Amino acid sequence: MDYQAVTHIATKTPKTVYSLAGTILTNMRINANIYPNPKPTMDEFETHLLAQDSAMKAKDGTKLKNQLIDDCTDVLYNDIKELKLYVNQTAKGDRALILMSGFDVNTEPVKHDVPAKAIIKRIEDGSKPNSAKIYIENMPDTNRYKVESTTSLQNPVWVSLLDIGASNKLEVENLSRGIEIFLRVWGGNTHGWGAPSEPMAFIPR
Numbered sequence: 001m002d003y004q005a006v007t008h009i010a011t012k013t014p015k016t017v018y019s020l021a022g023t024i025l026t027n028m029r030i031n032a033n034i035y036p037n038p039k040p041t042m043d044e045f046e047t048h049l050l051a052q053d054s055a056m057k058a059k060d061g062t063k064l065k066n067q068l069i070d071d072c073t074d075v076l077y078n079d080i081k082e083l084k085l086y087v088n089q090t091a092k093g094d095r096a097l098i099l100m101s102g103f104d105v106n107t108e109p110v111k112h113d114v115p116a117k118a119i120i121k122r123i124e125d126g127s128k129p130n131s132a133k134i135y136i137e138n139m140p141d142t143n144r145y146k147v148e149s150t151t152s153l154q155n156p157v158w159v160s161l162l163d164i165g166a167s168n169k170l171e172v173e174n175l176s177r178g179i180e181i182f183l184r185v186w187g188g189n190t191h192g193w194g195a196p197s198e199p200m201a202f203i204p205r
Contacts, residue, residue: 002093003091003093003094003095003098003105003106004088004093004098004105004106005084005087005088005091005098005101005103005104005105006084006103006104006105006106007020007080007084007103007104008104009077012073012077013073014052014056014069014070014072014073015056017052017073017076017077017080018049018052018053018056018073018076020080020102021045021048021049021052021076021079021080022049023102024045024080024083024101024102024103025042025045025046025049025102026102027100027101027102028042028083028101028102029042030100031100031101034090034097034100034101035086035087035090035101038083038086039082039083039086040079040082040083044079045079045083048072048075048076048079049076051072051075052069052072052073052075052076055068055069055071055072056069078138081140083101083103084103085140085141085143087101087103089143113141113191114188114189114191114192114193114194115139115140115141115142115187115188115189115193115194116139116187116194116195117194117195117196117197118136118137118139118145118184118185118186118187118194118195118196118197119136119137119197119198120134120135120136120183120184120185120197120198120200121135121136121137122135123135123183123200123202125204125205126171126172126173127171128173129177129205130173130174130175130176130177130204130205131171131172131173131174131175131204132171132172132175132183132202132204133169133170133171134147134169134170134171134172134183134185135169136170136185136187136197139187139194141189142187142188142189142194143188143189143190144163144164144187144188144189145162145163145164145170145185145186145187145188146160146162146163146164146185146186146188146193147160147161147162147163147170147172147183147184147185147186148160148161148183148184148185148186148196149161149172149175149181149182149183149184150181150182150199151179151180151181151182152182153182153199156182156199158184161183170185175204176204177204177205178203178204178205179203179204180201180202180203181201181202181203181204182199182200182201182202183199183200183202184196184197184198184199184200185197
């Protein structure tokens, strides 16, 4: 049976996220030999955990303090989701190894799904001339992305520009200056590729 790490967080409240994060931090530090290169790092994770702890202790009922708690909780919860992906990639379905990370495990066989449809948030000029930086929505259980381009949406011919590991900021280079192109992004994992994003127009400069 192929097991997977799960959170069992039905409602993302500050206390439940904080409690789970503390358990994961403790276990992954104890078992650093099994999980040597987590993303985020344990130091980064602890910093976010302490930030949420400070925000909850400073709660005074004001809208500003409540928003700070929510913001810290969101950051910590996103860390947990990233670590869950890392644990599942590292443990490769081994129930004992998953439990040693601080995560719980599922009790039903896992259906291996490809990622959902990618969504481009925006495209900006890249760090070099004739390049583009593509920002996409976060995609759970995705560890690779590819970028394709075409010069027309009428009978398009898609050309692969990039096929890399996990990142939600993708940069493509060596584009033709001043010529409008259309870019789309795919998210994938070891089980395949999801649906491509809707094309978005961009003119390299």
